[in-house]
Amino acid sequence: MVHFIDRRLNGKNKSAVNRQRFLRRYKQQIKKAVSDAVSKRSVTDVDSGESITIPSKDISEPMFHHGKGGRRDIVHPGNDQFSPGDRIKRPDGGTGQGSGKGDASADGEGSDDFVFSISKDEYLDLLFEDLELPNLKKNQLDKLVQYKQVRAGYRAEGVPSNIDIVRSLRGSLARRIAMSAGKRRELAELEQELALLQQAPVPDQHRLLLIQDQIKQLKQRITAVPFIDTFDLRYRNYQKRPEPTSKAVMFCLMDVSGSMDQATKEMAKRFYILLYMFLRRSYKNVDVVYIRHHTQAKEVDEQEFFYSQETGGTIVSSALKLMQSIIADRYDPEQWNIYAAQASDGDNWTDDSPLCAQLLRSQLLPLVRYYAYIEISPRAHQSLWQQYESLLAEFDHFAIQPIQEVADIYPVFRELFKKQAA
Numbered sequence: 001m002v003h004f005i006d007r008r009l010n011g012k013n014k015s016a017v018n019r020q021r022f023l024r025r026y027k028q029q030i031k032k033a034v035s036d037a038v039s040k041r042s043v044t045d046v047d048s049g050e051s052i053t054i055p056s057k058d059i060s061e062p063m064f065h066h067g068k069g070g071r072r073d074i075v076h077p078g079n080d081q082f083s084p085g086d087r088i089k090r091p092d093g094g095t096g097q098g099s100g101k102g103d104a105s106a107d108g109e110g111s112d113d114f115v116f117s118i119s120k121d122e123y124l125d126l127l128f129e130d131l132e133l134p135n136l137k138k139n140q141l142d143k144l145v146q147y148k149q150v151r152a153g154y155r156a157e158g159v160p161s162n163i164d165i166v167r168s169l170r171g172s173l174a175r176r177i178a179m180s181a182g183k184r185r186e187l188a189e190l191e192q193e194l195a196l197l198q199q200a201p202v203p204d205q206h207r208l209l210l211i212q213d214q215i216k217q218l219k220q221r222i223t224a225v226p227f228i229d230t231f232d233l234r235y236r237n238y239q240k241r242p243e244p245t246s247k248a249v250m251f252c253l254m255d256v257s258g259s260m261d262q263a264t265k266e267m268a269k270r271f272y273i274l275l276y277m278f279l280r281r282s283y284k285n286v287d288v289v290y291i292r293h294h295t296q297a298k299e300v301d302e303q304e305f306f307y308s309q310e311t312g313g314t315i316v317s318s319a320l321k322l323m324q325s326i327i328a329d330r331y332d333p334e335q336w337n338i339y340a341a342q343a344s345d346g347d348n349w350t351d352d353s354p355l356c357a358q359l360l361r362s363q364l365l366p367l368v369r370y371y372a373y374i375e376i377s378p379r380a381h382q383s384l385w386q387q388y389e390s391l392l393a394e395f396d397h398f399a400i401q402p403i404q405e406v407a408d409i410y411p412v413f414r415e416l417f418k419k420q421a422a
Contacts, residue, residue: 127277128281130418130419131282131414131418132417133279133283133369133370134370134417148241149238149240149241150239151236152238152239153237154167154235155235156231156234158235162236162237162238163234163235163236164234164235164236167234168234169228171231171233171234172228176225179225180222183218183221184222187219191215194208194211194215197211247285247335247336247337248283248287248337249286249288249289249331249337249338249339250275250279250287250288250340250341251289252272252275252288252289252291252305253319253342254268254269254290254291254292254343255268255294255344255345256292256294256308256311256312257293257294257295257311257312257313257314258311258313260311260344260345264345267376267403268374270409271343271374271409271412271413274409274413278417287331288302289326290302291322291323292304292310293315293319293322294310294313294315295315295318296312296318297318298322299322313349314349314352315349315352316348316352316353317352320356320359320360320363320364323364324363333367338368339369339371340364340371340372341374341416342371342374343373343374343376344374344376345376345377345382346382347382353383353384357387357388357390357391361391365397365398369397370398370399371397372399372417373388373401374400375400375402376402376403377404378405381402385400388400
């Protein structure tokens with residue numbers, strides 16, 4: 001058995017092979033640090049790299065050494081200082097142990113925790129590992145790509161069934177004109193001279209015979225140019241163009257009413273930014289439809305969705321009705337995988353919450369692959385949560401999760417979009 005180890009160094013004297021081995025070895029500690037970092041970041045830099053700290057005790061390696069050999073007899077003395085119930089005095093500070101929060105070693109020497117940086121790509125790989133859009137097995141999303149034959153110009157070689165007759169004849173005509181143009185001009189000049197000689201009172205017979213012989217040879221040479229040659233043949237060329245077997249759209253519905261204070265809106269934006277990065281990193285060509293609502297719902301672009309300051313009352317059903325209208329206009333459920341993620345503090349008009357549940361039950365949930373609702377509120381669950389909770393038993397592709405603080409965002413996100421068991 002022969003093992004080959006690639007020790008070629010990458011930029012800045014760092015081995016990519018050793019780095020990947022290190023990331024695999026301490027994956028659990030790194031994933032925990034990445035998860036903790038999400039809640040500490042601002043909305044604008046959530047997708048940058050990260051500095052990871054690993055405690056020194058976690059990277060220590062066991063060592064084998066020789067112990068004392070032979071047979072030894074040891075007597076362990078009993079406890080001669082304390083009796084059951086004695087209170088042990090706390091060690092005094094300032095005796096070499098220090099008064100800070102760190103742990104000092106017994107012999108006065110130690111080592112700091114190991115700190116290293118991971119790149120943006122490594123950070124995002126760890127952030128979205130083991131996540132997927134649910135229910136994709138029913139209709140694969142851009143992971144399976146079928147190829148369609150499309151025309152791609154012409155080529156000089158191919159099978160007879162792909163011959164383009166018009167293009168080949170056009171090339172044949174151009175070749176025959178190019179090869180015989182000089183001969184035809186020379187033939188026209190000789191025929192004109194022959195006509196003049198024949199009209200002369202005393203024609204020069206020797207010259208006349210010579211011109212006639214040259215005309216005969218030129219006609220033979222012109223006739224010898226083949227009507228069509230293998231060089232003239234042109235074949236229709238086809239190439240395979242990848243086309244996704246299905247398409248997907250994600251609806252993002254965010255409550256921006258007056259009951260959503262700035263901190264609650266920031267948490268909702270964090271959730272949607274994670275969702276946006278996950279879609280862009282894991283899938284291709286996923287449409288994202290942004291809907292903001294208070295008493296009225298409006299489809300907006302990405303910039304307005306995350307940064308608009310508009311606010312007002314709360315009628316959640318307006319967003320659901322707008323989503324239903326957009327699906328009817330642009331996204332046929334037979335051709336599109338439809339997903340939705342709704343974020344709200346749960347505060348809604350009392351008579352509107354039952355309407356929201358009814359719209360989901362009868363109109364939207366039969367059309368979507370997955371619908372996730374998150375309630376961002378430190379208080380008790382509101383009327384909207386109570387109405388949505390009644391749908392869980394009827395639809396297995398409907399999920400609701402609460403978020404009370406920033407630290408809950410990433411665990412809830414992973415719970416909603418974790419990979420399903422085969």
